[in-house]
Amino acid sequence: MENVKEPEELNAATTALVVIDLQNGIASTGRELHPYPVEQVIRNADNLVKAFTEKGAFVVLVRVSTLDGKDMLKPKTDLQVSPPQYPEGWDQIVPELAKYQGTYTLAKHQWGAFFGTDLDLQLRRRGIRTIVLCGISTSIGVDTTAREAYQLGYDQVFAEDAMGASSREEHEFVCKTIFSRIGRIRTSAEAAASLT
Known part of the structure; x- marks a missing residue:
């Protein structure tokens, strides 16, 4: 299979930016993220949000949230994980992105941003046909949403x-084996520059 990178334009009227889980409890400073540090992921996402809002394109800031944890999935798994802690403000969008007016903030209760939310409805009613996707984690929230x-x-x-994972291997595997089959992989600068 050959990678083909064709010149493209993204129409601001039919393209939305969907940012996954760039929130205080997940994208915290000091979190180890690969292959890009969390500060770079936030900075690149910030540049995308700025470009999209300036062109009047639809921007969706997705956050995972819960009232009391009872609406979160709790499957039986081989990997033992500690019960999550939900400190005050953990589900708030990071300040770098929260400052933008006119964005749509969406709460989800599982990995993907479509299941059990109104994301598909919001996109279709606006005539959106293309989404630019970024966020944390490449191999969990971004992959499931994709x-x-x-x-x-x-x-x-x-x-x-403008995305990252717990390891470089996770990030690269998803990009090379999944994302290349279901979409186009670009830098944040390329995505922003192609928006017309």
Whole structure:
């Protein structure tokens, strides 16, 4: 299979930016993220939000949230994980992105941003056909959302340097084996520059 990188334009009227889980409790300073540090992921996402809002494109800031933890999934797994802690403000969008007016903040209760939310409704009512996707984690929230979007028929552009995972291997595996099959992989600068 050959990678083809064609020149492209993203129409601001039919393209949305969807940012996954860049919130205080997940994108905290000092968190180890690969291959890009969390500060770079936030900075690149910030540049995307700025470009999209300036062009009047739809921006969705997705956060995972819960009232009391009872609406969160609790499957039986081989990996033992500690019960999550929900300190005050953990589910608030990071300040760098929260400052923008006119963005749509969406709360989800699982990895993907489509299941159990009104994201598909919000996009379709605005005539959105393409989403630019970024956030944390490449291999969990971004990947699950991307697979859901693929099954719903959206074209996708992945802003590769505005996302990260727990390891470089996780990030690269998802980008090379999944994202390249269901969309186009670009830098955040390329995605922003192609928006018309």
